[in-house]
Amino acid sequence: MKSTAIPVDAAPRSKSRRLFKSIVSRYDLYLMLLLPIVWYLVFHYGPLYGLQIAFKNFSPAKGILASPWVGLEHFQRFVESYYFWRLLWNTVSINLFSLLFAFPIPILLALLINEIRSKTFSKIVQNVTYIPHFISVVVMVGMLMLFLSPRGGPVNSILQAFGAAPVRFLDSAAWFKTIFIGSNIWQNMGWQSIIYIAALSGVNPQLYEAAKMDGAGRLKRIWHVSVPGILPVIVILLILDVGHFMNVGFEKILLMQNNLNIQSSDVISTFVYTTGILKGEYSYTAAIGLFNSVINLALLVLVNRFARKKAETSLW
């Protein structure tokens, strides 16, 4: 930058003075800002300091600072671990499949609800689909166990009525991802569609009229008016989803996990929990957690860049 033309001193000083003045004149507003800043410092940036235990042999008695450095030893141990590829694959695949199947469904649902003519009926559909969102994870898994139980669960009863053998859904590695993602869709599609419905209501009705005049049918109107209308929202939500790509529904997986389905249910976050908290390997699991976050960040940046180029919408 060619900033040499401007007097070097004067500009920043006057700028900072202006800022200072504006702060003083609106000090009450800035005081309100203080609280979130402190919140972030204490609860979001403060813990970053603890991340260093990933590079140390952390001993609680010595504290974070006094524990000895070991470099990348824990990362190496994780990458060389027998479980590394399995954990990585499960974490990535569960998310990938979620993105593939669970992401479009709320959009479809929103488009559907938007097309329902009767206001009462559309409200009913909306309510029915979003209420499952409020079921707690524990209850949800309990319901799954009941419904899918091989001894008298409704799903297996139906299967048996058709002459099929009962399936031990929850004890099977092959079924795990389907059940996990399927129940997630069921539980969350209504809730997630709310934001799309809101976006749809913002689409200019004249566009629909114009499309109708041009002879566009219902599907064409959805495709050429509704979808482009909510595309920016879709992209933003997609990016946000990718942002916590590697943080799959930890509690739910942990509750559903057992030795028979662990082949496909063992993900990084549950591994961190069982090894870190239950076996007390804090440094090792801090390293795994950090590894997880770094992948997350990389993915987020990539998708954001991609979205900016292709869809011209992005977070930054």
Next chain:
Amino acid sequence: MKKKWGTVLLSTLVVSGMSLTACSTNKGDEPKSTADAAANGVSADGFPIVKEPIKLKMFTRIAPTNGPFKDMPVFQEYEKKSNIQVEFLEAPTDGFNEKKNLLFASNELPDALYRSGLTPLEAIRYGSAGQLIPLEKLIETYAPNLKKLMDTYPEIRSAITTPEGHIYAIPGIVTVGSARTDKKWMNQAWLKKLNLKEPETTDDLYEVLKAFRDKDPNGNGKQDEIPMTARNGLSIVPIMGGSFGLDFQLGYNINLENDKVNIWMGNDRNKELLMYLNKLYSEKLLDQELFSQKEAQYLAKQGTGSTGFFFDQTNNPMLDTKVNDQYIGIAPLKGPHGDRLQLAAPVPRDFGAFAITSVNKHPEATIRWIDYFFGDEGSTLLRFGRQGENYELRDGIPYYTDAFLATGNQSKITPYAGGGAPHLISEKVASYINPPQVQEAQKKLDPYMPKIRYAAPMFDEQTAQKINVLRNDIDKYYEEQSTKFIAGALSFDKWDEFQSTLKKMKIDELQKLYQDAYDNLKKQK
């Protein structure tokens, strides 16, 4: 050099400590010249333990059957007697390990851990980090009961002492044999009804279980019998392993043959066992809910009478039911190679049941407090509560009074229910876990008990860490794969792969470390 300095420092400390106490006895009550113990007013014997009342915080596990600890007569009575008021921080069995580890991780320690189930690795980790204090010297002076037990049963000392000579945790000590084994409870009513004999071999068992499954022994016209069940998950392996020549020495999946440590997880014998269990499971002879049921479900099954064969230390869960006389203990089954071994826990049964942390200001008083429960009086109080109200003596042996038994409250008033409490279980206080029915069952097992049962060895810090890293992977892998082999989710074609993966996970190195530990153990004796 470092080590030398350490010993010099330690011995000077000890010597000066001793001379200080010596001073105090000479000069009477000069507060400055007395050692900590005397300053705290802790007497080496007699009660109360302290003249001025003190408070201790202890972290403990509360089992589903227990009531609040503060309502237990043992702690109410003992508080009056000892002048030590204990505040218990109770964590339920589910999630207990998580809470325990978080205490250490956050360094927010209680004064002591009661019924804490520390593993040897945890004890070494937190002990060498200084969060748990070494107890060996305290035991010497302030724990006469414990000391006596350790002299009578030398295996206790070797099982809890680290190579550096420290004791970081006190175990639950069990001198009565029948409290160290899981009995094999067989439904004799069903046997009689189907005109079958007690099974002698694993093949017999298979036939018996098949009959249980098909011939409707409970006579309700439905096929609702569960031929065989066990505690959740892989507990079935140690229980049946003895029939296939698999022993559990050194607290791990280890056979000792001519002083050679042999981790048998990848061996053919283990394959045979898993194949046998797989046969039972796939033919629905073994409880289909084995891998998903919770403890409470299992206990409930014992009392329903719809179970043919299961395993438990006592007959408590079936006592209050109509079916309690249906079950008798049977001997271990003879396996295909003639093996007939019974699994038994060592005398120091529950490792890490009690430990004192570094924040404790009254370690002498605390060790005296716990020592009481390793004597007859204390362990009776703990298990049975108040004489007259809760129990009566018959021939010097305490039994719950009939009136109290009728209330069904026993497990609420004592911390032993749920297991793992730090105290002595001897012939004298074991009437409730050692009633005639259980003694009969135990007699069937006695001839097949292994001669020596080595407890899990203590390693030095570095080795412990190495073992920890190795076992984290290996144990997880073994547990997962065995479960799958039994449940039929993995075919035995994959056995070679299973073996080679264990090799890849350096099971040989692990075996070597256990061999060294065993050699050390031998040398000590």
